Amino acid sequence: MKPAPFSYYAPKTIEEAVSLLARVAPDDGRVLAGGQSLVPTMAFRLARPRHLVDINGVSGLDRLETADGRLCIGARVRHAAFERPVDPGPLGALLSQVVRHIAHHPIRTRGTFCGSIAHADPASEWCAVAAALDAEMVARSTRGERAITAHDFFKGIMTTALAEDELLIEVRLPTLRAGVRTGFAEFNRRAGDFAVAMAVVVYRLQDGAIADARIAVGGAEAAPRRIEQAEYALKGRAPSAEAFAVAAEAASRALDPIEDQQNTAAYRRDVARAMVIRALSEAA
Amino acid sequence: MNETSRGSKWIGQSVERLEDPPLVTGRGRFAADINFPRQLHMRMVRSNHAHGKIISVDASAARALPGVVAVWTAQDIADVPPVDFREGPIEKLAPYRQPVLATGTVRYVGDPVAAVFAEDPYVAEDAADLVTMEIEELPPLLDARHAPGEFSPGRNTEADLLRQGYGDVEAAFRDAPHIVELELTCGRHSGVPLETRGALGRYDASRDVLELHGAAKVPHRNKELIARMLKRPPSSVAVYESHVGGGFGIRGELYPEDVLVCVGALRLGRPVKWIEDRREHLIAANHSRNQHHKIRAAVANDGEILAIDDVIHHDNGAYVRTHATRVAMMTCGVLPGPYRVPQAYRAICHFRLTNKTPAATYRAPGRYETTFVRERLVDAIAHQLKLDPIEVRRRNAVTVKEMPFKRPLEALGEEIHFDSGDYHALLDKLMDYVKWDELNASLAQRRANGEMVGVGLAMFVEKAGLGPADGVRIQVDTSGFVEVITGGASLGQGFETVMGQVAAETLGADYNKMRVVHGQTDRIEYGIGAHASRATVMTASATREAALKVRAKALDMAAELMQAPIDTLDIVNGEVVCRDRPGGPSISLGQIAAKLSNTSKALGGREPGLSGEGWFFTEHQVYPYGDHMAVVKVDPATGGVKVERYIIAYDIGRAINPMLVKGQISGGFAQGLGGALLEEFTYNERGDPLATTFADYLLPTVRETPDVEILLTEDYPSPLNPLGIKGAGESGVNGVGGAIAGAIDNAIGIPGAVTELPVTPQKLKAIIDANKR
Numbered sequence A: 001m002k003p004a005p006f007s008y009y010a011p012k013t014i015e016e017a018v019s020l021l022a023r024v025a026p027d028d029g030r031v032l033a034g035g036q037s038l039v040p041t042m043a044f045r046l047a048r049p050r051h052l053v054d055i056n057g058v059s060g061l062d063r064l065e066t067a068d069g070r071l072c073i074g075a076r077v078r079h080a081a082f083e084r085p086v087d088p089g090p091l092g093a094l095l096s097q098v099v100r101h102i103a104h105h106p107i108r109t110r111g112t113f114c115g116s117i118a119h120a121d122p123a124s125e126w127c128a129v130a131a132a133l134d135a136e137m138v139a140r141s142t143r144g145e146r147a148i149t150a151h152d153f154f155k156g157i158m159t160t161a162l163a164e165d166e167l168l169i170e171v172r173l174p175t176l177r178a179g180v181r182t183g184f185a186e187f188n189r190r191a192g193d194f195a196v197a198m199a200v201v202v203y204r205l206q207d208g209a210i211a212d213a214r215i216a217v218g219g220a221e222a223a224p225r226r227i228e229q230a231e232y233a234l235k236g237r238a239p240s241a242e243a244f245a246v247a248a249e250a251a252s253r254a255l256d257p258i259e260d261q262q263n264t265a266a267y268r269r270d271v272a273r274a275m276v277i278r279a280l281s282e283a284a
Numbered sequence B: 001m002n003e004t005s006r007g008s009k010w011i012g013q014s015v016e017r018l019e020d021p022p023l024v025t026g027r028g029r030f031a032a033d034i035n036f037p038r039q040l041h042m043r044m045v046r047s048n049h050a051h052g053k054i055i056s057v058d059a060s061a062a063r064a065l066p067g068v069v070a071v072w073t074a075q076d077i078a079d080v081p082p083v084d085f086r087e088g089p090i091e092k093l094a095p096y097r098q099p100v101l102a103t104g105t106v107r108y109v110g111d112p113v114a115a116v117f118a119e120d121p122y123v124a125e126d127a128a129d130l131v132t133m134e135i136e137e138l139p140p141l142l143d144a145r146h147a148p149g150e151f152s153p154g155r156n157t158e159a160d161l162l163r164q165g166y167g168d169v170e171a172a173f174r175d176a177p178h179i180v181e182l183e184l185t186c187g188r189h190s191g192v193p194l195e196t197r198g199a200l201g202r203y204d205a206s207r208d209v210l211e212l213h214g215a216a217k218v219p220h221r222n223k224e225l226i227a228r229m230l231k232r233p234p235s236s237v238a239v240y241e242s243h244v245g246g247g248f249g250i251r252g253e254l255y256p257e258d259v260l261v262c263v264g265a266l267r268l269g270r271p272v273k274w275i276e277d278r279r280e281h282l283i284a285a286n287h288s289r290n291q292h293h294k295i296r297a298a299v300a301n302d303g304e305i306l307a308i309d310d311v312i313h314h315d316n317g318a319y320v321r322t323h324a325t326r327v328a329m330m331t332c333g334v335l336p337g338p339y340r341v342p343q344a345y346r347a348i349c350h351f352r353l354t355n356k357t358p359a360a361t362y363r364a365p366g367r368y369e370t371t372f373v374r375e376r377l378v379d380a381i382a383h384q385l386k387l388d389p390i391e392v393r394r395r396n397a398v399t400v401k402e403m404p405f406k407r408p409l410e411a412l413g414e415e416i417h418f419d420s421g422d423y424h425a426l427l428d429k430l431m432d433y434v435k436w437d438e439l440n441a442s443l444a445q446r447r448a449n450g451e452m453v454g455v456g457l458a459m460f461v462e463k464a465g466l467g468p469a470d471g472v473r474i475q476v477d478t479s480g481f482v483e484v485i486t487g488g489a490s491l492g493q494g495f496e497t498v499m500g501q502v503a504a505e506t507l508g509a510d511y512n513k514m515r516v517v518h519g520q521t522d523r524i525e526y527g528i529g530a531h532a533s534r535a536t537v538m539t540a541s542a543t544r545e546a547a548l549k550v551r552a553k554a555l556d557m558a559a560e561l562m563q564a565p566i567d568t569l570d571i572v573n574g575e576v577v578c579r580d581r582p583g584g585p586s587i588s589l590g591q592i593a594a595k596l597s598n599t600s601k602a603l604g605g606r607e608p609g610l611s612g613e614g615w616f617f618t619e620h621q622v623y624p625y626g627d628h629m630a631v632v633k634v635d636p637a638t639g640g641v642k643v644e645r646y647i648i649a650y651d652i653g654r655a656i657n658p659m660l661v662k663g664q665i666s667g668g669f670a671q672g673l674g675g676a677l678l679e680e681f682t683y684n685e686r687g688d689p690l691a692t693t694f695a696d697y698l699l700p701t702v703r704e705t706p707d708v709e710i711l712l713t714e715d716y717p718s719p720l721n722p723l724g725i726k727g728a729g730e731s732g733v734n735g736v737g738g739a740i741a742g743a744i745d746n747a748i749g750i751p752g753a754v755t756e757l758p759v760t761p762q763k764l765k766a767i768i769d770a771n772k773r
Ligand SMILES: Cc1cc2nc3c(=O)[nH]c(=O)nc-3n(C[C@H](O)[C@H](O)[C@H](O)COP(=O)(O)OP(=O)(O)OC[C@H]3O[C@@H](n4cnc5c(N)ncnc54)[C@H](O)[C@@H]3O)c2cc1C
Pocket: A030, A031, A032, A033, A034, A035, A036, A037, A038, A039, A040, A075, A101, A102, A103, A104, A107, A110, A111, A112, A113, A114, A115, A116, A118, A119, A121, A123, A124, A125, A126, A162, A166, A167, A168, A169, A192, A193, A194, A195
């Protein structure tokens, strides 16, 4: 439980941080954000980074504000920041509902939103939200800055489109108009554990019918994603238990669930189906 | 033999804990807080293979690392014997003991192969990483039901075959109107204290004393064991307990690491500190509970259980540790629980070794498992014979008229004698408390509305207060502070508080002037520590004896000083007073202690010191009893189980401190809940442990653990000790598996559905889905 030796850097600016990364990343250098995923794996010596670039002292990364219809979340913003709505509309309410499912309070005061996105655990709640809302990830390196959409960002279990020397400086989520309905449901064995499966749903009603449905499933597959088949199944239908069941069935069929020692693929599929139904019912 | 309680001042009160001030102000001293100048840090190198032959171990790179002082493998300590049994040598089991470092063969993932000693814990861990070993893999044996394999040439992995029983089993089954049969499994889980193990060895050459710090549970026993293993006079070994962050049976046994820090201190000439990390803890400290029962009952038409026949496969993991076959033997003895089983009983236990972490006792050893099995059996009988499960329990439970009830079976080497109790009356109280009919009606209503909710019950008898003897010395200093020196141990259960209450009550002293000593082998000659729910029964009874002596001595001296007959005097709050002259002359215990000092002129012919030693002896354990009731809700879509309500009725005989008793019950319940729904040490087919972190070994958190409703009664004080005490430590955990299994069956409407603990959501969902098809 004692990490292997590493060297430690504490840059003060984004420029300093990315140039450090450019230097040490090829020699197994990593970003240290909240440390809530990285430090435990280092303690077990499952991760043995040779260099850590600590971004907790980097200025300009604590931005949390709405601009141009987007909520911008800087790399130093902690999970706990979302416990109270950060936006007066449905997005703020959704995020504050979801955050309660992430770990436990002490962890939420350290772990960062962007750290979760960069870490890309298949069962990360923020990753599922990012997928549902087509979030935009802003990556910076000495080579410049680029924005990557969720669809292109999540590549698999703990793999993303970030290059090793890129710093995720910000994630942008579209705000949701008043009246947009949201729902979230997850199942885990204990409160605060990573979920077996979860669902995030967002839709609005147009003349009593469902429009612009977004249904993302997390935890079940290698990476969270929107499930088109389920969204399509809802299109133009009035919210009803029957419609939700059809959509959930479509989602569960579209999934290619991961299997591990704890949960079979079939079980994950079943739980995902139930979570889609629950999230939809909650949004209704 | 019970004392009629003359308006007690301290006993029976939920007084605040004596031990809390340092703990709640962050000034406690746990093993990791102890440091000695020039200490070395030890790190174990453990096997990554479940089973294999050690071809070679290469420690050269580790030895070359700066800061490393030594790296030992088995050859380096060839003269140190395997860790011996706590109760003394057992020839038959000796070959199965665990060597301090693996010798020739590794038998589980986590088996210590080498020990690194270094200047700091980081270097020690870096060096341990550099130790390489070549292992020729052997097929792992992972299921105790499978045919035994070879342990060593000429010896197979069935280390023992245990039996208990009475009557003619074959005849009983031949003639029985009904036979009910079940196969049940209790999963592998264990006590997981939040403080991991820790040990510091130190050799004081100036006194020629070997010290072990960080001990717990059974310091005196461990002192003897270390002396025996290292061939030192027992008087040259001292063992010290500090604060302990949870014991639960697993902490405090003598493990290979404890022996290594001692040997390290002796041979390297520097103190050696070892603090276990969490992964190590989950693969190296004792596991428990894993048993398979194939049980059948011969039953009369009215539900009376005439006979029980059980074949048990007990998975003891890789070695036989300090407890020998205790858990398995206990299992055979206590399985019938509160039920009479008049005709015949037979339990045959295959005590087998597998390539998993060695197993031993965990809170309510043999009882958690057997209550699950027995109560499943009773539910199955009710179902098969179409009887009410509560009625079946009533019909079979030993009645108050039959007390004391003797059963020709043994627990911990003593014949089982239920000392007192009325199992039916307690069940009645529970039924009244929960309004049984209303409860069932409301659950039935909810089921009719489509919810899966149900209730389950488990009856049990505990055992507590293992003898045979315990002694306590009490000495009062000249300030009136009372030192209660015991050979007991404190695992966090409130030991100091309880001894303080009993001493204060008996002596007439102030509870806030108590200093209770435990776990220090150099302060008192004997001690059997804290296990088997024995501390309050045995040590408190001995404390009372010692306090009575000191009281008599104080009154004798005071009578002379106050010129008053002894029988007119009393001791109130540490002052000797004249009983019928409140506000009259008085003399404090401190003043009396001064008058009794070795140089005092007032001494007369008395032995110096306001002090005394008391002993308590007993031939039999006491048997408290109770009922667990669970109300659960099952989510059919996920298989998740939510415990909505949990009620424990328990007759404690006499509660010295009801708050502490309730704390014991609630804490035990949480652990039982873990074993019923969450906690399991799982392995893959190669024998790799899968639950090696707290992300995979799922302890219940406060969110999964409902408040327990506790119905604590004191209806049947034990006749076996003057205070009527029965023991509390294991009552909260005992029946949880049994009650929750019953409640789940009831909720999903499938009798006998639960055959295995823990009930994971995935397994439960499969049961529900299979039933739908
Ligand atoms: C007991 C426990 C329970 C948990 N339960 C949950 C849960 O239910 N749901 C959940 O989602 N999470 C859970 N977590 C994880 C937690 O949310 C972490 O905070 C999160 O996964 C990572 O964020 P961090 O800021 O701590 O990142 P770190 O641990 O510091 O880093 C994680 C990884 O991301 C990289 N990284 C971090 N920030 C950046 C960046 N800005 N740019 C590039 N790379 C970066 C790091 O190099 C590292 O590889 C749990 C953690 C614990 C300890």
